Amino acid sequence: MKPASFKYYAPESLEEALVLKAQYGDEARILAGGQSLIPAMNFRIMQPTVLLDLNLLAELSYTSSKDSAVLHIGAMTRLSEVEDDPLIADRVALLHESLPYIAHPQIRNRGTVGGNIAHADPAAELPVIALATDSRFRVQSTNGSRWINSDDFFRGYFETAIEPNEILVELEVPFHVTNTGWAFLEVSRRSGDYAMAGIAVLITLDRDYICRQARLVYLNLSDAPLEAKQSADMLVGETLSDELIEQVANKASEEEIMPMESLHATVNYQRHLACILTKRALELAYGRAKET
Amino acid sequence: MSNKRVVSSTINGQQVEFLTEPQQSLLECLRDTLGLTGSKEGCNDGNCGACSVLINNRLVNACLMLGIEIEGKDVVTVEGLADVHELHPVQEAFVLEDGLQCGYCTPGFIVATKALLDKNANPTEDEIRFWLAGNLCRCTGYDKIVRSVRLASQLMNDAKEGLQ
Numbered sequence: 001m002k003p004a005s006f007k008y009y010a011p012e013s014l015e016e017a018l019v020l021k022a023q024y025g026d027e028a029r030i031l032a033g034g035q036s037l038i039p040a041m042n043f044r045i046m047q048p049t050v051l052l053d054l055n056l057l058a059e060l061s062y063t064s065s066k067d068s069a070v071l072h073i074g075a076m077t078r079l080s081e082v083e084d085d086p087l088i089a090d091r092v093a094l095l096h097e098s099l100p101y102i103a104h105p106q107i108r109n110r111g112t113v114g115g116n117i118a119h120a121d122p123a124a125e126l127p128v129i130a131l132a133t134d135s136r137f138r139v140q141s142t143n144g145s146r147w148i149n150s151d152d153f154f155r156g157y158f159e160t161a162i163e164p165n166e167i168l169v170e171l172e173v174p175f176h177v178t179n180t181g182w183a184f185l186e187v188s189r190r191s192g193d194y195a196m197a198g199i200a201v202l203i204t205l206d207r208d209y210i211c212r213q214a215r216l217v218y219l220n221l222s223d224a225p226l227e228a229k230q231s232a233d234m235l236v237g238e239t240l241s242d243e244l245i246e247q248v249a250n251k252a253s254e255e256e257i258m259p260m261e262s263l264h265a266t267v268n269y270q271r272h273l274a275c276i277l278t279k280r281a282l283e284l285a286y287g288r289a290k291e292t
Numbered sequence: 293m294s295n296k297r298v299v300s301s302t303i304n305g306q307q308v309e310f311l312t313e314p315q316q317s318l319l320e321c322l323r324d325t326l327g328l329t330g331s332k333e334g335c336n337d338g339n340c341g342a343c344s345v346l347i348n349n350r351l352v353n354a355c356l357m358l359g360i361e362i363e364g365k366d367v368v369t370v371e372g373l374a375d376v377h378e379l380h381p382v383q384e385a386f387v388l389e390d391g392l393q394c395g396y397c398t399p400g401f402i403v404a405t406k407a408l409l410d411k412n413a414n415p416t417e418d419e420i421r422f423w424l425a426g427n428l429c430r431c432t433g434y435d436k437i438v439r440s441v442r443l444a445s446q447l448m449n450d451a452k453e454g455l456q
Contacts, residue, residue, distance in 0.1 A: 002336065005295065008314035008360065031358075038356045039337035042317070051314070055361060080350070104426025105407070107338055109350040110357065191425040 003041035010053040014060065014140070017052060017167060022142045024050045025164035031055070032076060032115030035107045060114070060169060063088065073171045075114025080105070082113060091175040094133060094182035094202055098125045101184070104192045117153075118168045120160045123194040123220040127154055129184070130171065131225045132200035132217040138170040145169070154224040180204045181289025183281035186219065187273050189264060195220055196265040197273035201281040203235065205289045211235045216248075216281075221257040221274055228256040231278075240286045249278035301362045303328070304372030312359040319343045321359030322369060330370035330399045334428070341427030344400040344407075345369050351407035353426075370399035373406060381447040382406050382440075391440030393431035400427050405441050409448055415441070 009028075011017040021028055029048035031037060032055075040046040054060060060076035063085055071092060073082065082088055083099035102108055102116070102125050116126040117137065130137070130150040137148045139162050153161050162168055176182065186198035198219030204212050214235040216228040231252035238244055252274060259270035296311045303326065310325050322328045322345070334340035336355045343354040346368040354369075373380035382405045385391070392398040401424065408415060408423045415423065420441045421434070429437060 002317065003315040005313070005315050008358075010360075034358070034361075035338060035356055038317070038358070041315075042336045042355070053358075053361065100422070103338065104341070105404070105423055106341055106344055106351050106353045106426045107356075110352045191422065 004047040007050045018142045022165045028052045033111035035111040071173045075168050077113045079108040079111045098184040114168045127225040128200045128217045128219045132202050132215045135173045139166040140169045141166045156223045181285035183284040199277045199281045201285040221259045228252040245282045249275045299363050301365050303367045316359045318357040318359045319354035342400040344403040382444040385444035386440045389440040391437045397429045
């Protein structure tokens with residue numbers, strides 16, 4: 001028996017879960033897919049005293065698009081369900097492209113969208129995708145529910161704007177608009193490992209191939225997903241020449257990202273990776289935007 | 293005071309009831325409580341895949357689930373693949389292609405391979421390697437495992453054609 005002991009609750013309705021979360025607050029950890037929480041508990045890095053298992057809440061497992069502009073994904077939807085969803089592959093290609101980078105099939109079959117986001121690991125893929133797509137999150141408590149924009153949501157290492165009495169219940173992702181190009185790239189030491197660096201790019205062009213909107217978001221190059229706003233702004237109103245792409249990549253990798261040295265990559269190496277990934281991702285996204 | 297709870301589920305086709313503390317992993321329940329020691333303990337953090345099992349036909353790591361979470365679920369471990377008289381084609385293929393050396397990772401690879409072939413009957417080499425990235429083998433260098441998976445795919449397809 002590896003984890004320390006805890007009180008275990010498996011509520012059968014969201015209402016019941018919210019009452020328990022209100023009662024226990026920070027003491028209660030949410031068990032969603034458990035693919036980060038359980039290893040942390042196995043090694044006793046985390047020893048929650050109360051575990052709130054949401055796996056019986058089928059009501060939190062869905063993808064739906066009631067209107068034509070956005071997709072809603074329930075927090076308990078498994079990552080592999082998102083990976084295999086044809087509508088997501090077609091309309092939110094950036095999200096679809098990032099899924100195979102998340103660990104291995106075993107993990108994606110169990111891990112959830114809500115867990116990946118609420119855990120807020122700076123090396124996780126979905127927080128980066130959420131920021132790049134300008135998604136928002138619905139959190140709920142016994143007092144009701146509220147929406148949090150992705151740029152207010154991530155506060156640093158494993159820190160989010162979720163209050164102790166709240167549970168993340170839903171993600172709202174805008175569909176890509178026409179003439180949008182996307183790219184998601186990572187460099188990791190082995191397939192499925194946490195990446196040393198990664199990037200998500202979303203750019204929208206007008207009919208003359210002039211960039212109207214651009215978002216560059218970096219993975220594991222700060223203590224939270226990092227949006228390089230100034231670098232992205234350099235693209236707006238321009239056509240993407242090789243020179244411009246080079247300038248943007250230099251600016252983002254030298255000035256905007258805030259890499260923290262790790263065992264596997266020095267700061268200089270992380271900046272080098274960010275620069276190369278930016279160039280590759282912009283070229284790929286630009287090519288795709290022209291085709292769509 | 294014991295905190296134990298009763299869990300009932302179907303394991304390898306049999307109705308099973310067992311007692312578990314909430315903090316016991318599914319792997320621990322399978323191995324220590326139910327005597328199903330085919331699933332192996334490796335890393336306990338989801339890297340090695342030695343404890344791969346199927347829950348409702350989906351491949352998962354038994355070390356990253358609590359035993360209590362399989363209430364009402366259908367579980368298949370490596371022990372559930374062969375029938376009394378013959379090996380499962382995936383097992384047969386690993387034997388024929390020598391897809392193992394020490395054998396510790398093999399139950400995980402075999403269960404993961406079954407999950408792959410149930411989803412994709414004709415995987416390419418790339419698809420095989422990508423799917424099995426969640427299973428580590430420290431002996432074979434993987435080539436013989438990939439060959440085993442390809443043979444398993446062929447054996448299963450031949451068996452299906454034979455039935456038609």
